Amino acid sequence: MAKLNHSKYAILGLLSTSCNTGYQIKQMMDNSLNHFWKISYGQIYPTLKTLVEEGLAIVQVIPQDGKPDKKEYYLTSKGEEALRVWLSSPLEEIPFYKSEVLLKLFFGRHQDDTKTILYLKEYLEVLHEKLTTYLEIENLIRTHSQDKADAKYWLITLDYGKRIASTEMEWCKDTIKLME
Amino acid sequence: MAKLNHSKYAILGLLSTSCNTGYQIKQMMDNSLNHFWKISYGQIYPTLKTLVEEGLAIVQVIPQDGKPDKKEYYLTSKGEEALRVWLSSPLEEIPFYKSEVLLKLFFGRHQDDTKTILYLKEYLEVLHEKLTTYLEIENLIRTHSQDKADAKYWLITLDYGKRIASTEMEWCKDTIKLME
């Protein structure tokens, strides 16, 4: 089987929510999928084009003045089918976590612990902001999309993000204590 | 400042441990850095070459029969300095987690929960094996490298891996319960 391009399916999936333009897809990615998937405009726009070429989506051009024409994309039934096939296909990639923080820590003996502690504290702040953002998004979903069929699944991925961020914060604090 | 290539520094760093061949670097990556960094041979061998060209390492060719010549690489003082500079330079990349599992879960409403539960269970097993591997490595370090200056830092990154894997397992179990 040809290699699956998961980002293509991420975009296909977002078209099934109320995201219908490249811009909206990017927004959603940055706000709600950011803790487990990322995509740049450089990938989104070309992918939307191929999605149409493959008959998985259709475009509707909406003229605007002052701004570039808005292009709204909608899944075709073939597109919906492709999404379901991808969803039910077996997991291929083991989730992967990539961390410059841990990489630098691993080689920590070449550096003063005081410096290492500094970037652990920096990271701790980043984590704190992350967690705050998750809680805000959670509130948004609970108040505005409670009824949506998607909400249940979105809250589950958020729950994941919250738990991981909390665990990371504890590890940071304990590691800082250990090194001081 | 030119963009930093962290994988280059990962290799540079590993040369400062007792990993001196491309093969050993790959082993170490797969065993001990696997939960926060990954590199393939296709990157390792060319990078080792450029490291020598840049004067950050030297090679020593050791003829072997039956096998290709073994090439042992050693950091130069310029290489050690480069490693320290990189270590003390500010964090650039926010750690990133990429997960096909969560991506598929996010679009869960297009699929039967029974199928979703199946891949959560599959993932739970993967996590269990991961955790077991971490515990084995921890024992190895505690028994064989306790005295090494590196051990302290290695155990800290391992601790991170263990905590995250445990948290993920709990999330998996709770999510399965929730969906059943």
Next chain:
DNA sequence: CCAACCATGTAAGACGTTACATGATTGT
């Protein structure tokens, strides 16, 4: 007045994997 938001898109290049090529030795 300036920043942020809206809105699309491309080209160049960085980063990383996979498949291929080669082949002896050691353990089961």
Next chain:
DNA sequence: ACAATCATGTAACGTCTTACATGGTTGG
């Protein structure tokens, strides 16, 4: 016999980011 381990390397390809190009509207 067969798989795994040791050991190096390249070419093709896939994936993804960055920088650039364009420019009006809205809110502080």
